[in-house]
Amino acid sequence: xxxxxxxxxxxxxxxxxxxxxxxxxxxxxxxxxxxxxxxxxxxxxxxxxxxxxxxxxxxxxxxxxxxxxxxxxxxxxxxxxxxxxxxxxxxxxxxxxxxxxxxxxxxxxxxxxx
Amino acid sequence: xxxxxxxxxxxxxxxxxxxxxxxxxxxxxxxxxxxxxxxxxxxxxxxxxxxxxxxxxxxxxxxxxxxxxxxxxxxxxxxxxxxxxxxxxxxxxxxxxxxxxxxxxxxxxxxxxxxx
Numbered sequence: 001x002x003x004x005x006x007x008x009x010x011x012x013x014x015x016x017x018x019x020x021x022x023x024x025x026x027x028x029x030x031x032x033x034x035x036x037x038x039x040x041x042x043x044x045x046x047x048x049x050x051x052x053x054x055x056x057x058x059x060x061x062x063x064x065x066x067x068x069x070x071x072x073x074x075x076x077x078x079x080x081x082x083x084x085x086x087x088x089x090x091x092x093x094x095x096x097x098x099x100x101x102x103x104x105x106x107x108x109x110x111x112x113x114x
Numbered sequence: 115x116x117x118x119x120x121x122x123x124x125x126x127x128x129x130x131x132x133x134x135x136x137x138x139x140x141x142x143x144x145x146x147x148x149x150x151x152x153x154x155x156x157x158x159x160x161x162x163x164x165x166x167x168x169x170x171x172x173x174x175x176x177x178x179x180x181x182x183x184x185x186x187x188x189x190x191x192x193x194x195x196x197x198x199x200x201x202x203x204x205x206x207x208x209x210x211x212x213x214x215x216x217x218x219x220x221x222x223x224x225x226x227x228x229x230x
Contacts, residue, residue, distance in 0.1 A: 004156070031213060031214075032213050032214050032215075034218065036221070041223065042223050043118070043120075043204055043221035043222045043223045043224050044157070044204070044221045045221070046218055046219075046220060046221075049215060049218065051214065051215070089156050089157070091156075093213045093214070094213075095213060096170045099162045099164070099169040099170030099211050100211065100212060100213035100217065101147065101159040101162065101170060101172065102147075102149075102157070102159065102206075102219060103159070104149075104156030104157045104158070105156050106154065106155055106156050107156055
């Protein structure tokens with residue numbers, strides 16, 4: 001039962017354009033959402049997060065949008081740069097109970113073309 | 115401030131053997147979580163340790179066990195290795211065991227385990 005889904009395994013975008021990565025979830029108990037970026041041979045690097053009580057969070061070129069009614073979040077990268085090429089994972093945090101675990105999607109491989 | 119470090123980087127074992135993976139948490143972090151990432155999948159939660167006690171476990175059998183030490187470093191032990199245990203094992207540390215912005219989990223580079 002995949003509670004967090006990233007339906008696009010890969011995405012290619014021209015340098016300077018917007019990259020939009022999408023994530024859907026099924027569990028309404030998730031209270032915090034995160035995006036991680038992963039380069040080959042490295043661990044996931046925290047990128048940006050959003051609480052379930054908000055609908056938008058922005059950090060520089062990165063913006064995360066949360067639509068709770070649709071159980072959907074997205075990551076916008078503007079403008080996209082070649083160094084953004086990586087695998088992006090969305091994750092949802094849930095009280096397990098008593099401990100918070102992250103449930104990850106399967107990832108989207110972003111390729112930014114120069 | 116040092117980040118999360120894991121050792122070894124790579125490991126090859128045969129079916130039935132036992133393995134121990136190690137993790138040093140980020141400075142100031144008292145909570146360590148372990149995840150298994152199979153090829154083409156996202157990381158899956160194995161368990162979490164908070165102040166040397168197991169604080170939650172995912173859907174993994176008892177042959178996956180762990181320890182946390184007084185300096186908050188941690189070990190993941192897997193007994194009776196199976197071929198399906200081949201994966202990247204990731205350790206993440208956080209300030210405490212709660213959720214939200216205060217306790218974001220920061221990951222190490224992982225240990226790649228191959229079981230032959």
